[in-house]
Amino acid sequence: MNTKNWKLKDVLLIAISAVLFGVVYLGCTYIGGVLYGMLTPFGMASLGYEPFYGIYFMAGAFGIYVMRKPGTGLIAELLAAVLECLYGNYFGPIIILSGLVQGLGFELIIALKHYKKFDRMTMIEGAVICSVLTLIYNLFISGYNKIAIPVLAIMLVVRIISAIVFDGFITPMLADGLVKAGVLKGYAVAQAQDADLED
């Protein structure tokens, strides 16, 4: 992973957007909290936060979609995790471990496509892989291994839908909107769209 070709403003953009997605997630935890409370008597409490799980991957998805360099997805998620750790999340440095897993999802699929294809399908595939990887992580680290398989299946389905909505559609749309607004000049995503226009 080469960090030499990262400029200071790239690091700042990724870190600041990670903080922003963190703020958005915090806003959603209020709805999540209500759902959580309603679902607890039915034993489905963990499902309450699942509809917003995709927001966790947004920092990584946004980073790699905008910068399009090897390692961006992973580094972006790690930056987001370190920041979350600094704000005093009760999981502390464990967040960094889950950030690593979350970053891998998009990194894997986009690396397979040699960092050249960034269409809607690629982002959706990344979202699905991210959801599956994080559930595997939960199986081992959070002990979800002990939970009945149908419940895990429901969780996975909700998580995948959330990831597809937030990372397959919303994140690329936000980034494309920024390109149109002319603020992302100098980033790979804007150059790719210029190239599309010239074709």
Add this chain to the structure above:
Amino acid sequence: MLERWNPTVKAFTVLICVILLSFEYLVSLNLLVLAVCLLLLMFCSRVSLKKIGVILLPACIAAFGLFVTGLYYARGGSTQTMDLSSLSAMPYSVRAALSQNLYTALQLATRLLAYAGLGILFALSTEGDFFIASLLHQCHLPPKFAYGILAAFHLMPGMAREYAQVRTAFAARGLKAGPLSMKPVFTMLVNSVRWSESIAMAMESKGFCGDAPRTYYTVPRVHWYDLAAAALMVGGVVLGMLFLKY
């Protein structure tokens, strides 16, 4: 005392303990880890009890949710067969206690609490700037990233204020923006790009250069007692895994 424990060593200690705990389902060990972490925070750091309570509360709520999930839906659980055996007249707590799921539920919930204990131990006793300085020197994080993270970290209160302002501005114009609406997020992203450019320019105009050699105000070091504390904690968890049965 906990505040002076090298943050990188502390973080790795916590991570190693978490990975070790993830191989076991020992309720007693999990509770012991939580208790030791809380006692350490209470007696070996300057953290107030109130702060511990505030951060522990959401962890307890999450653990309770997982507990109920485990109670109802443990793998290979006996909830269905129990319902069939017409025990429905019994009080809920008795039925739950009869169920073998109770132990699984405890395993799940206490594991989360043990993780939370370890996480809180780190989160409450570590100052952000010191952690980043330690990552810079012990993990060789490039200065660009270290100071970039710090800049974003200290921008957070301003961003939360700005986000509220953007939402108010939408409301003032009669535009509906629910909590899930992406319109204010888009406005904030535009601001984020601008901020990242101006902060980068500000840092560079003050002479910040990511790659050139530089001096540091504080250089965190790893002392023998940092490693001794790490060995003590990891050793304690390993001993617990070897000798505790439930």
